[in-house]
Amino acid sequence: DADVTQTPRNRITKTGKRIMLECSQTKGHDRMYWYRQDPGLGLRLIYYSFDVKDINKGEISDGYSVSRQAQAKFSLSLESAIPNQTALYFCATSDPYSGLAYEQFFGPGTRLTVL
Protein backbone atom coordinates (compact mmCIF):
# COMPACT_ATOMS: atom_id res chain seq x y z
CA ASP A 1 0.00 0.00 0.00
CA ALA A 2 1.13 3.55 -0.72
CA ASP A 3 2.27 5.10 2.53
CA VAL A 4 4.02 7.92 4.35
CA THR A 5 7.08 6.90 6.38
CA GLN A 6 9.26 8.79 8.83
CA THR A 7 12.75 8.17 10.16
CA PRO A 8 13.82 7.97 12.89
CA ARG A 9 10.78 6.99 14.93
CA ASN A 10 12.41 8.04 18.17
CA ARG A 11 15.35 10.33 18.80
CA ILE A 12 17.02 11.64 21.92
CA THR A 13 19.50 14.44 21.45
CA LYS A 14 21.24 17.13 23.42
CA THR A 15 20.79 20.89 23.42
CA GLY A 16 22.71 22.53 20.61
CA LYS A 17 22.90 19.49 18.36
CA ARG A 18 21.77 19.58 14.74
CA ILE A 19 19.32 16.88 13.79
CA MET A 20 17.31 15.94 10.73
CA LEU A 21 13.97 14.20 10.57
CA GLU A 22 13.12 12.55 7.29
CA CYS A 23 9.83 11.88 5.55
CA SER A 24 9.23 9.75 2.48
CA GLN A 25 6.01 8.95 0.67
CA THR A 26 4.94 6.54 -2.02
CA LYS A 27 1.52 8.11 -2.51
CA GLY A 28 2.64 10.28 -5.40
CA HIS A 29 1.27 13.39 -3.69
CA ASP A 30 2.69 16.81 -4.49
CA ARG A 31 1.89 18.46 -1.16
CA MET A 32 3.83 17.69 1.99
CA TYR A 33 3.66 19.16 5.49
CA TRP A 34 5.51 19.06 8.79
CA TYR A 35 3.59 19.41 12.05
CA ARG A 36 4.50 19.20 15.70
CA GLN A 37 2.13 17.86 18.32
CA ASP A 38 2.27 18.96 21.93
CA PRO A 39 -0.20 17.96 24.66
CA GLY A 40 -3.06 20.43 24.80
CA LEU A 41 -1.89 22.32 21.73
CA GLY A 42 -2.98 20.01 18.95
CA LEU A 43 -1.17 19.86 15.63
CA ARG A 44 0.69 22.99 14.59
CA LEU A 45 2.10 23.56 11.11
CA ILE A 46 5.86 24.12 10.88
CA TYR A 47 6.51 24.14 7.11
CA TYR A 48 4.73 23.00 3.98
CA SER A 49 5.65 22.41 0.35
CA PHE A 50 3.36 22.19 -2.66
CA ASP A 51 6.06 20.96 -5.01
CA VAL A 52 9.83 20.58 -5.14
CA LYS A 53 10.39 24.28 -5.84
CA ASP A 54 7.79 25.57 -3.38
CA ILE A 55 8.60 25.85 0.35
CA ASN A 56 6.51 27.88 2.78
CA LYS A 57 6.65 28.71 6.45
CA GLY A 58 3.84 27.62 8.71
CA GLU A 59 2.75 29.13 11.99
CA ILE A 60 5.76 27.98 14.06
CA SER A 61 8.78 27.86 11.73
CA ASP A 62 11.34 29.60 13.98
CA GLY A 63 14.22 27.25 14.82
CA TYR A 64 13.39 24.88 11.97
CA SER A 65 14.35 24.52 8.31
CA VAL A 66 13.25 22.12 5.60
CA SER A 67 14.43 20.62 2.35
CA ARG A 68 12.31 19.09 -0.41
CA GLN A 69 14.78 16.80 -2.11
CA ALA A 70 12.27 15.20 -4.46
CA GLN A 71 8.53 14.86 -4.81
CA ALA A 72 8.69 11.93 -2.43
CA LYS A 73 11.04 13.34 0.21
CA PHE A 74 10.67 16.21 2.66
CA SER A 75 13.15 16.68 5.52
CA LEU A 76 12.90 18.79 8.65
CA SER A 77 16.05 20.09 10.35
CA LEU A 78 16.64 21.56 13.76
CA GLU A 79 19.85 23.55 13.37
CA SER A 80 20.51 23.87 17.10
CA ALA A 81 18.04 21.83 19.12
CA ILE A 82 16.60 23.25 22.34
CA PRO A 83 14.51 21.51 25.04
CA ASN A 84 11.23 23.21 24.07
CA GLN A 85 11.48 21.47 20.69
CA THR A 86 10.77 18.23 22.49
CA ALA A 87 7.57 17.02 20.80
CA LEU A 88 5.99 14.50 18.49
CA TYR A 89 6.60 15.43 14.86
CA PHE A 90 4.36 14.36 12.01
CA CYS A 91 4.83 14.53 8.28
CA ALA A 92 1.71 14.58 6.11
CA THR A 93 0.81 14.60 2.43
CA SER A 94 -2.19 15.59 0.36
CA ASP A 95 -3.25 15.38 -3.26
CA PRO A 96 -4.79 18.58 -4.65
CA TYR A 97 -6.05 16.76 -7.74
CA SER A 98 -8.19 14.20 -5.97
CA GLY A 99 -11.82 14.52 -4.99
CA LEU A 100 -10.65 14.74 -1.37
CA ALA A 101 -8.28 17.60 -2.03
CA TYR A 102 -7.97 18.61 1.58
CA GLU A 103 -7.52 15.18 3.16
CA GLN A 104 -4.11 14.84 4.73
CA PHE A 105 -2.34 11.51 5.18
CA PHE A 106 -0.01 11.35 8.13
CA GLY A 107 3.19 9.45 8.73
CA PRO A 108 3.70 7.43 11.93
CA GLY A 109 5.44 10.29 13.73
CA THR A 110 8.88 10.91 15.22
CA ARG A 111 9.16 11.37 18.96
CA LEU A 112 11.98 13.82 19.61
CA THR A 113 13.46 14.51 23.03
CA VAL A 114 15.96 17.31 23.51
CA LEU A 115 17.87 17.12 26.79
Next chain:
Amino acid sequence: GENVEQHPSTLSVQEGDSAVIKCTYSDSASNYFPWYKQELGKRPQLIIDIRSNVGEKKDQRIAVTLNKTAKHFSLHITETQPEDSAVYFCAAPYGGFQKLVFGTGTRLLVSP
Protein backbone atom coordinates in the same frame (compact mmCIF):
# COMPACT_ATOMS: atom_id res chain seq x y z
CA GLY B 1 -6.25 33.85 9.58
CA GLU B 2 -8.44 30.98 10.65
CA ASN B 3 -8.82 30.17 14.34
CA VAL B 4 -10.35 26.88 15.50
CA GLU B 5 -11.46 26.25 19.07
CA GLN B 6 -12.38 22.79 20.28
CA HIS B 7 -14.27 21.67 23.40
CA PRO B 8 -14.15 19.80 25.66
CA SER B 9 -10.50 18.90 26.05
CA THR B 10 -11.42 15.63 27.76
CA LEU B 11 -14.62 13.62 27.71
CA SER B 12 -15.42 10.47 29.66
CA VAL B 13 -18.51 8.39 28.86
CA GLN B 14 -19.86 4.96 29.60
CA GLU B 15 -20.01 2.39 26.84
CA GLY B 16 -23.24 2.79 24.91
CA ASP B 17 -23.59 6.50 25.69
CA SER B 18 -23.32 9.24 23.07
CA ALA B 19 -20.41 11.68 22.83
CA VAL B 20 -20.41 15.15 21.30
CA ILE B 21 -17.36 17.28 20.51
CA LYS B 22 -17.75 20.86 19.35
CA CYS B 23 -15.57 23.21 17.32
CA THR B 24 -15.92 26.82 16.32
CA TYR B 25 -14.12 28.56 13.49
CA SER B 26 -13.54 32.19 12.59
CA ASP B 27 -13.28 32.42 8.80
CA SER B 28 -16.76 32.57 7.28
CA ALA B 29 -15.27 31.60 3.90
CA SER B 30 -14.15 28.17 5.17
CA ASN B 31 -15.99 25.41 3.32
CA TYR B 32 -14.54 22.11 4.49
CA PHE B 33 -14.44 20.64 8.00
CA PRO B 34 -12.70 17.32 8.69
CA TRP B 35 -12.41 15.27 11.83
CA TYR B 36 -9.33 13.17 12.59
CA LYS B 37 -9.00 10.36 15.10
CA GLN B 38 -5.69 9.56 16.75
CA GLU B 39 -5.48 6.34 18.72
CA LEU B 40 -2.81 6.01 21.37
CA GLY B 41 0.63 5.87 19.76
CA LYS B 42 -0.80 6.05 16.26
CA ARG B 43 -1.03 8.65 13.50
CA PRO B 44 -4.09 10.90 13.02
CA GLN B 45 -6.52 9.53 10.44
CA LEU B 46 -9.50 11.15 8.78
CA ILE B 47 -12.78 9.65 9.98
CA ILE B 48 -15.39 11.98 8.52
CA ASP B 49 -15.63 15.38 6.89
CA ILE B 50 -18.31 17.79 5.77
CA ARG B 51 -18.48 20.50 3.16
CA SER B 52 -20.36 23.72 3.65
CA ASN B 53 -23.11 22.90 1.21
CA VAL B 54 -24.65 20.35 3.62
CA GLY B 55 -25.73 20.59 7.22
CA GLU B 56 -25.16 17.01 8.33
CA LYS B 57 -23.30 13.90 7.27
CA LYS B 58 -23.50 10.43 8.78
CA ASP B 59 -21.33 7.34 8.58
CA GLN B 60 -22.65 4.50 10.72
CA ARG B 61 -22.23 5.56 14.36
CA ILE B 62 -20.53 8.88 13.65
CA ALA B 63 -22.03 12.07 12.30
CA VAL B 64 -20.93 15.65 11.80
CA THR B 65 -23.21 18.67 11.86
CA LEU B 66 -22.44 22.13 10.59
CA ASN B 67 -23.99 25.47 11.48
CA LYS B 68 -22.55 28.04 9.08
CA THR B 69 -24.42 30.95 10.60
CA ALA B 70 -22.97 30.32 14.04
CA LYS B 71 -19.67 29.07 12.58
CA HIS B 72 -19.52 25.86 14.51
CA PHE B 73 -19.48 22.17 13.72
CA SER B 74 -19.76 19.10 15.89
CA LEU B 75 -18.82 15.43 15.92
CA HIS B 76 -21.43 13.03 17.27
CA ILE B 77 -20.62 9.45 18.21
CA THR B 78 -23.54 7.22 19.17
CA GLU B 79 -23.46 3.88 21.00
CA THR B 80 -19.85 4.46 22.00
CA GLN B 81 -17.52 1.50 22.31
CA PRO B 82 -14.15 1.17 24.09
CA GLU B 83 -12.40 1.26 20.70
CA ASP B 84 -13.72 4.79 20.23
CA SER B 85 -11.30 5.88 22.96
CA ALA B 86 -8.82 8.21 21.25
CA VAL B 87 -7.96 11.86 20.70
CA TYR B 88 -10.19 13.59 18.17
CA PHE B 89 -9.15 16.69 16.22
CA CYS B 90 -11.32 19.03 14.21
CA ALA B 91 -9.83 21.23 11.50
CA ALA B 92 -10.68 23.98 9.04
CA PRO B 93 -8.89 25.24 5.92
CA TYR B 94 -7.10 28.58 5.64
CA GLY B 95 -4.57 30.37 3.47
CA GLY B 96 -6.62 30.10 0.31
CA PHE B 97 -7.70 26.65 1.53
CA GLN B 98 -4.23 25.26 0.94
CA LYS B 99 -3.66 24.37 4.60
CA LEU B 100 -5.54 23.10 7.61
CA VAL B 101 -5.59 24.58 11.09
CA PHE B 102 -6.37 22.02 13.77
CA GLY B 103 -8.21 22.30 17.03
CA THR B 104 -6.41 21.44 20.24
CA GLY B 105 -7.95 17.97 20.46
CA THR B 106 -10.44 16.12 22.66
CA ARG B 107 -9.39 13.03 24.57
CA LEU B 108 -12.38 10.67 24.63
CA LEU B 109 -12.39 7.82 27.12
CA VAL B 110 -15.10 5.18 26.82
CA SER B 111 -15.37 3.00 29.91
CA PRO B 112 -16.83 -0.52 29.66
